[in-house]
Amino acid sequence: MAVLRAQAIMKIIVVIGAGGNQGGSVARTFLNLPHWKVRAITRNPSSPAAKALEVLGAEVVQANLSDPDTLSQAFHGAHAIFLNTDFWATYRSFVATTTPKEKGPLDGEEFDPGKVAYQAEVSYGRNAAEAAATVPTLECLVYSALPAMTKSTGGKYKSHHADSKGAIADYIETELPDLAKKTSFIYLGAYNTNALLSPVLDPSDGKYKYFLPLSKAARMPIINQKESTGLFVKALIEDEAPGTKLLAYDTNSYLTYEQIRDIWSRASGKEADFVTVTVQFMHEKFKTPMELIQSVPALEEYGYTGSMKVIEPGDLKTAVRTKSWEEWMMERDWKAILEA
Ligand SMILES: NC(=O)c1ccc[n+]([C@@H]2O[C@H](COP(=O)([O-])OP(=O)(O)OC[C@H]3O[C@@H](n4cnc5c(N)ncnc54)[C@H](OP(=O)(O)O)[C@@H]3O)[C@@H](O)[C@H]2O)c1
Numbered sequence: 001m002a003v004l005r006a007q008a009i010m011k012i013i014v015v016i017g018a019g020g021n022q023g024g025s026v027a028r029t030f031l032n033l034p035h036w037k038v039r040a041i042t043r044n045p046s047s048p049a050a051k052a053l054e055v056l057g058a059e060v061v062q063a064n065l066s067d068p069d070t071l072s073q074a075f076h077g078a079h080a081i082f083l084n085t086d087f088w089a090t091y092r093s094f095v096a097t098t099t100p101k102e103k104g105p106l107d108g109e110e111f112d113p114g115k116v117a118y119q120a121e122v123s124y125g126r127n128a129a130e131a132a133a134t135v136p137t138l139e140c141l142v143y144s145a146l147p148a149m150t151k152s153t154g155g156k157y158k159s160h161h162a163d164s165k166g167a168i169a170d171y172i173e174t175e176l177p178d179l180a181k182k183t184s185f186i187y188l189g190a191y192n193t194n195a196l197l198s199p200v201l202d203p204s205d206g207k208y209k210y211f212l213p214l215s216k217a218a219r220m221p222i223i224n225q226k227e228s229t230g231l232f233v234k235a236l237i238e239d240e241a242p243g244t245k246l247l248a249y250d251t252n253s254y255l256t257y258e259q260i261r262d263i264w265s266r267a268s269g270k271e272a273d274f275v276t277v278t279v280q281f282m283h284e285k286f287k288t289p290m291e292l293i294q295s296v297p298a299l300e301e302y303g304y305t306g307s308m309k310v311i312e313p314g315d316l317k318t319a320v321r322t323k324s325w326e327e328w329m330m331e332r333d334w335k336a337i338l339e340a
Pocket residue numbers: 016017018019020021022023041042043044047063064065066084085086087088089124146161188189190191194
């Protein structure tokens with residue numbers, strides 16, 4: 001009888017991208033909570049990541065963000081949905097499969113992989129939002145977005161991978177008002193593994209250097225995407241009112257580039273210089289795609305969230321404590337990293 005009663009009050013969270021960085025963190029967090037059942041969504045239920053979640057107790061369900069019918073089935077009976085949309089898989093696949101002739105000028109207008117990935121991601125997000133809007137049991141949707149660059153910088157900078165997520169958030173807020181009343185947004189800081197947090201070895205003098213279109217005063221929020229995402233999503237679902245917009249980053253991990261450089265040096269045991277360069281220099285010298293770097297100067301001019309109003313981890317009703325980026329860096333295998 002007690003078992004039946006416990007089962008009756010269990011809620012279902014549907015996790016999209018459950019085999020990935022963010023979704024995996026959300027799935028593992030909720031699998032540890034006795035009052036939640038986790039429904040892990042994947043396109044491939046026989047993948048190692050899906051199998052591992054099944055072993056931990058998740059119900060694994062096949063669905064595709066490009067196929068609305070599969071989403072309606074996957075969302076049946078859900079009380080909460082965590083939605084993550086991926087930009088980079090479409091971007092990389094377009095770059096890999098389009099022949100050089102078709103590509104036209106690098107990052108040019110006609111065959112811009114950023115535009116293709118933008119359109120795909122927006123359609124995925126809209127499909128998921130429209131399916132979520134029809135779920136009568138739904139109490140909370142959390143969408144993992146990024147601040148819309150063009151909007152939050154008044155048009156000065158653009159970034160397809162941020163603007164796409166901003167467009168999905170706008171769609172929910174303007175076109176699906178009933179769903180919007182149940183929706184919160186999480187804006188993750190830079191992943192702890194983000195290339196913008198590490199210097200490169202300059203072969204001309206053998207020194208490590210941060211080449212960035214920023215000064216050392218620019219600030220970056222940093223998060224351990226695999227460990228911390230779930231903790232913040234739990235706080236949004238269980239403790240915060242819908243409509244919350246949270247900039248999520250780890251404890252003591254909203255850092256200036258001077259601090260980032262100093263932590264990298266303490267952890268690796270190597271000195272690193274900081275060199276302010278232009279976006280064009282990075283694009284030409286390191287072949288960094290414009291999609292990744294064209295909006296980086298906005299970090300200094302407008303801040304990570306631009307003109308958007310967000311709360312930060314310190315504002316949450318229930319504190320979320322995580323390891324800091326510095327603690328995470330100190331635990332890494334620096335011999336292997338420096339030799340790679
Ligand atoms: N790097 C950073 O610093 C940073 C910071 C903030 C936000 N982000 C954003 O994070 C996003 C990526 O998230 P992540 O790191 O968690 O990605 P990830 O580890 O690559 O996982 C992506 C997940 O999305 C699922 N997926 C992809 N296409 C799908 C589709 N059509 N239908 C259903 N599921 C689909 C995949 O599931 P299956 O393969 O199992 O189907 C996979 O589990 C990107 O959009 C990026 O812009 C990155």
